[in-house]
Amino acid sequence: MLDQAIELIRSQTTTTPAVAIVLGSGLGGLADRIDAQNAIPFEQIPGMATTSAAGHRGELIIGQLDSVPVVAMAGRLHRYEGWTHAQAVYPIRLMAALGAKRLIVSNAAGGVNPQLQVGEIVVIRDHINLIPNCTPTIEYSNHPPLGNPTARTTGLGGVGRHGNIYDKRMRRVAMQAAVNAGFAAREGTYLATLGPTYETRSEYRMMRRIGADVAGMSTVPEVLAAKEEDLRILGISMVSNVATPDIATKTDHQEVLEAGQAAETKMESIVRAVVQDEKAS
Amino acid sequence: MCGQLAGVPVVAMEGRFHLYEGYPLKQITLPVRVFKELGVELLIISNACGGLNPYFEAGDVMVIEDHINLLGDNPLIGINDDRLGPRFPDMCEPYDQQWVNRTIEIGRELGMGLHKGVFVAVAGPNLETRAEYRFLRMIGGDVVGMSTVPETIVAVHCGLKTIGLSVVTDMCLPDALKPANVEEIIETANEAAPKLISIVRGIVTNV
Numbered sequence: 011m012l013d014q015a016i017e018l019i020r021s022q023t024t025t026t027p028a029v030a031i032v033l034g035s036g037l038g039g040l041a042d043r044i045d046a047q048n049a050i051p052f053e054q055i056p057g058m059a060t061t062s063a064a065g066h067r068g069e070l071i072i073g074q075l076d077s078v079p080v081v082a083m084a085g086r087l088h089r090y091e092g093w094t095h096a097q098a099v100y101p102i103r104l105m106a107a108l109g110a111k112r113l114i115v116s117n118a119a120g121g122v123n124p125q126l127q128v129g130e131i132v133v134i135r136d137h138i139n140l141i142p143n144c145t146p147t148i149e150y151s152n153h154p155p156l157g158n159p160t161a162r163t164t165g166l167g168g169v170g171r172h173g174n175i176y177d178k179r180m181r182r183v184a185m186q187a188a189v190n191a192g193f194a195a196r197e198g199t200y201l202a203t204l205g206p207t208y209e210t211r212s213e214y215r216m217m218r219r220i221g222a223d224v225a226g227m228s229t230v231p232e233v234l235a236a237k238e239e240d241l242r243i244l245g246i247s248m249v250s251n252v253a254t255p256d257i258a259t260k261t262d263h264q265e266v267l268e269a270g271q272a273a274e275t276k277m278e279s280i281v282r283a284v285v286q287d288e289k290a291s
Numbered sequence: 292m293c294g295q296l297a298g299v300p301v302v303a304m305e306g307r308f309h310l311y312e313g314y315p316l317k318q319i320t321l322p323v324r325v326f327k328e329l330g331v332e333l334l335i336i337s338n339a340c341g342g343l344n345p346y347f348e349a350g351d352v353m354v355i356e357d358h359i360n361l362l363g364d365n366p367l368i369g370i371n372d373d374r375l376g377p378r379f380p381d382m383c384e385p386y387d388q389q390w391v392n393r394t395i396e397i398g399r400e401l402g403m404g405l406h407k408g409v410f411v412a413v414a415g416p417n418l419e420t421r422a423e424y425r426f427l428r429m430i431g432g433d434v435v436g437m438s439t440v441p442e443t444i445v446a447v448h449c450g451l452k453t454i455g456l457s458v459v460t461d462m463c464l465p466d467a468l469k470p471a472n473v474e475e476i477i478e479t480a481n482e483a484a485p486k487l488i489s490i491v492r493g494i495v496t497n498v
Contacts, residue, residue: 092369142363206367207444210382212357212409216430258383266379 011057015104018055023048023072027081029285030102030110030241032232034086035118035270036248036277040075041084043278047073052085055104059087059097070101072108078285081105088228090206095144099235106239112180113241114284115233116277118250118270119200119226120209120261122217126249127194128269131276132224133184134176134245135197139230141204175237180244180284187283193276198223200247202230211255224249244284248273297496302329309438311416316366320445324375327449333390333498334446335491337456339480340436341418341463343428344408349462349479352486353406354394355386355455358440359432361413366441367448376448385443387452390494394454397493403486408433410457412440421465434459454494458483 025048033041041049052058052068060068068085083105087098102113119132126132181197188195201217203209205227209217217225224247236243250266250273292303308319326334340353347353371378391407398405411432413419419427419435427435434457446453460476460483461469 090365090368204363204365204368206371206378207360207365207380207382207447210357210359210385212359212431213382216359219430258388260381260383261379262381263377263379 012103012107014056015058016107019050019070019072019108022050025072025079026109027072027079027105028110029075029078029080029112029114030105031080031082031281032086032113032115033082033084034116034228035250035266036273037116037281038084038270039274040278040281041069041071041082044071044073044075044080044082047071049084057100058104059093059100070104075285076282080285081108081110086228086232089141089204089231090227095231098231102232102235103239106236106241111241112177112244113232113236114180114244114246114281115229116246116248116281117200117226117229118266119224119247120214121223121249121252122201122214122225123198123223124218126223126252128249128252129273130249131188131193131195131273131280132198132200132247132249133181133195134200134229134247135181136176136199137230137233137245138199138201138220138222139234141202141230144231144234175233175243176245177242179287180242183284183287184244184246184280187280188276190283191276191279195276195280198247200229200245201225203227208261209253211258214253214255218253218255225253246277246280248277297492299495299498301495302326302331307438310362310364310414310441311437316364316441317369320366320441323442323445323451324449327451331451333494334442334451334453335456335494336439336442336453337458337487338410338436338439339460339476340410340434340457341461342434342459343411343424343463344406344433345464347406347433347459347462349459350483351406351459352398352403352483352490353408353410353434353457353459354391354398355410355439355457356391356407358385358410358412358443358455359430360440360444361411362440363414366445376450380444380448382444382447385447385453386455390452390454393497394456394490394494397497398490401489401493403490405490406433410439410455411435413437418471419463421468424463424465424468428465435463456487456490458487
């Protein structure tokens with residue numbers, strides 16, 4: 011399936027991407043700003059599922075961002091949509107197989123850390139995964155990660171114990187980009203939940219207590235797969251709503267989308283800076 | 292089961308299904324969708340649970356104020372039917388706050404001191420280890436059980452107000468944990484039944 015997907019993509023473009031980007035909430039607009047692009051709808055790619063979340067469209071885009079070859083996913087697959095882990099991370103395997111060496115992934119997340127405000131950017135330093143079953147199918151684990159045949163594999167996909175999932179250099183560049191552009195960004199811990207319900211106030215309190223700064227329903231599955239593929243990873247969260255567990259306040263999905271639009275320029279400036287850095291690699 | 296309770300038309304489920312029995316959550320929660328379609332305005336859910344809060348005792352009833360979902364699953368996973376409810380339901384008040392307060396008052400009128408607190412849902416079917424009880428208490432749980440949360444999530448999704456009533460059938464204090472005695476648990480549940488019935492009757496009369 012993956013081979014057929016690569017064949018199809020190669021028939022349309024010979025560009026070898028240096029960076030893979032998952033255009034989650036806040037980066038939707040970037041899709042239109044990738045130059046000289048080939049956009050391939052997900053439906054056309056063998057093995058790929060299609061998205062349904064409002065605000066996300068389903069295309070794989072290969073092109074140039076400030077003269078750096080990139081592959082971007084416009085639209086992503088969430089576990090709450092019913093996809094298995096293998097289905098949700100298939101695009102990551104694909105982008106790694108196409109040659110990408112770094113991954114940038116964005117998301118909208120609820121602010122758990124009481125210091126956070128709506129619109130702030132959090133550069134992910136670490137994560138807590140509360141999404142169950144983030145392992146490849148038994149079938150899959152007999153084969154090495156397809157993007158990197160030399161990566162070590164265990165029955166659980168070879169991720170093992172890791173000190174540094176989120177690349178130090180990419181984080182540093184991201185934080186510096188925020189300083190240069192004059193907006194607030196901080197490093198933090200992203201907690202992944204299954205969703206699709208937003209959190210109860212008790213769940214927010216629990217998350218705060220166990221050390222989360224932001225919480226969301228995506229990203230970690232992709233990150234785990236990217237780690238298996240030996241990609242260097244940057245994750246950025248846009249705080250779309252803040253948790254106020256002591257006051258019952260409804261989260262509005264429309265508000266989340268609007269906050270995403272407002273944070274777009276910030277997210278984009280970080281992405282461009284990180285892509286530009288290490289241009290040759 | 293459809294009929295009248297204290298002169299109020301009600302529909303009731305005798306017996307329920309649990310995730311630990313192997314049923315998918317969509318199947319377990321289907322009755323809640325049916326209730327909504329039938330025109331129900333208030334859902335009362337009860338359960339048996341282990342007490343984490345050291346101020347609770349076996350036989351106490353707790354009105355559920357909030358919950359923590361540790362089931363590792365959610366009945367809304369899959370494609371969302373927008374006719375039934377939103378894709379991302381807000382959960383800031385899954386149990387109607389006004390009904391929580393009214394239920395406590397009803398309890399008081401009946402001469403019972405009802406607790407209110409946080410229900411943690413786990414999949415089971417095993418009971419928890421002492422380390423797990425400490426963890427569950429630490430994260431803010433007052434009681435732990437293996438049901439209810441799926442039904443509440445669907446009720447929130449379709450806009451049905453919910454009251455949750457937990458009967459503490461045994462205490463789970465990690466530093467003084469007795470092995471669970473099934474007969475005792477069932478006995479405690481049976482003893483609490485009349486209490487629960489009068490509370491439900493009180494709620495229904497108050498609708």
